[in-house]
Amino acid sequence: MFKKLPKENMGSSNLGWLESRFHFSFAEYRNYENMNFGVMRVLNDDIIHPSSGFDMHPHNDMEIISYIVDGEITHKDSMGNSEVLKRGEVQYMSAGSGIVHAEHNESTSKDLRLLQIWIVPPEKNLQVLYGSHMYTKDQRDNKLLNIVSSQEGNAEVKLYQDVNIYVSELEKGKDLEFPIEVRRQVYFIQVEGSSSVNGVTLDDGDAMEIIQERSLDIKALQNSHFLFIEMLES
Template sequence: MLRKLDNKNMGRSDLGWLKSIFHFSFSNYYNKDNMNFGVLRVLNDDLVKTNTGFEMHPHKDMEIVSYVVDGELTHGDSMGNKNTITRGHVQYMSAGTGVYHSEHNLGENTSRFLQIWIIPNEKGLTPNYGDYRFQWEDRKNKWLQIVSSTEGNAPIKIYQDANIYVLELEKNKEIDFKVREGRQAYLVQIEGISEINEIELKDRDALEVVEEDILIKARETSHVLVIEMKKGN
């Protein structure tokens, strides 16, 4: 099963310093029929103006992954961590029993990043933070796994049966992705235009995939992210 999600129909917010596209119900956007996709609870495509950001605020019982598309993202938290990541880099936070954090753009240009929340497989975990500076070329025309479960082999591990992959596919090239029985995936066309099983996706569109293999053909150089997980509502 494949279902295209046009970004024009997604939730939106414009606070001046922050412009967001909400793939699922979040903040001022509420749709009781669009709360999650399996264990994927939040996917926000955020644009943050320079010298602004999210001030210190709390989270609890959520696996939070941030993937930077452009610019800089500086993280700080109540555990004493402070780090800045840039394009193609990833930070992860297991909120667990509770943690406060802030996210700021201290760079010269607008920052764009994907904010991903995944429901953990248990509550009350010990809070944890990590970041990883992946090399851009490691995702060129091939899948780069950036996140896995704690039993997996990715550099970043989360407390859920879910995997995250990224890819930059050059124009006119193609690559497949297998979604086996009992599994599903949420694909985000971050940049460019691609054709997936004859469905066209433009930048910021998404695709739900359930128990079906897909073939991605890049009409333009395409930057893609896939969250693969166990099948669920």
Template sequence: MLRYIPKEQLFLSNKGWLQSRFHFSFAEYINHDNVNFGVLRVLNDDMIAPKSGFDMHPHRDMEIVTYIIDGELTHRDSMGNVETLKRGEVQYMSAGSGVFHSEHNNHPTKELTLLQIWILPPQKNLPLLYGSHRYTDEERKDTLLHIVSNENDDAKIKLHQDVNFYVSELSKNKTLTFNIAPNRQVYFVVIEGKLELNNTLLNAHDACECVDEKVLEIKAKSDTHFLFIEMANG
């Protein structure tokens, strides 16, 4: 079963320096009927204005993945990590026992766009993890790039939770197929362009819940960029 979620259905937040589409209940968007999809707790489609960002703030008992769409994200945290990431690069943090961090767009003129994704951990007070990986354009071109997995799988970024992230930049008229194992589900997001997902048309910023499906057939209707998260049913 596919449940199509058009971008118009997402909650829009506009703080001036920060514009967001919230896929799930978050901040000023309180919706007890839309809190999570399995272990996926937060998916925010953010635009951060130049010379602005999130000042130092705490997190704990959450696994956080940030996927950079365009611009430059500069990260600092209480573990001593400082780095700047660009398009297609991925940052991850497992904030088990607690960590402080800041996220800024220090560019003088260019907006920063990204997906901020929070995954519920399998238990509380897990060891802190931080890292990033600088995936290239070629690695995700016309293929499914496995960017995040659990600790026992083969992605270069590993979280404590049993979850998998895939991204692709798929050329117009190209097709990709993904097989879904029994008792697994997928949350799918179109970042740029448009595509057909099992014959359902999705445009940029649209999403789709995929439950009790055996296979996903992805057909690019234009050059398109997408991300999806595979996890256990529930």
């Protein structure tokens, strides 16, 4: 079963310094019929304008992944971490017992775009984790790159929850197939360009819920940049 989610039907916000597209109910976008997809609670497509960002703020009992689409993000937190991440790189936190952090676009001229993904952990008050990984373009060019997995998985970034996140930059006309195991489901985001996913066209910003299917058949209709989250069925 497929459910296409056009970007025009998603929640949105423009605070001047921050423009957001909300895949699920969040902040001023209140939709109690669209609270989550499985263990994924939040997926925000954020554009942070130059010389702005999120000042220090707390999180707890949530696993948070930031996937950088364009620009650079500067991170600082209460654990003493400080770093800058660029396109295709990943930052993560398992904010179990609590962490305070800040995220800024320190460029004076270039926007920062990122996908912010919140995953509900399997338990509360887990040990806090923070990390990042600087994946390269070669790793995702015309192939699937597993950027996030569970602790038992093979990705460089490991969460407590049983999820996998994959990305790819697929050249026009090329295709990929991904097998879906029984009782697993997928949330697919077309980040840039356009794709045909099991025969359904997705343009940049669109998404799709995939439930009770056994494979993803992805073909790039244009040069295509996409990300999907694979998890247990709800």
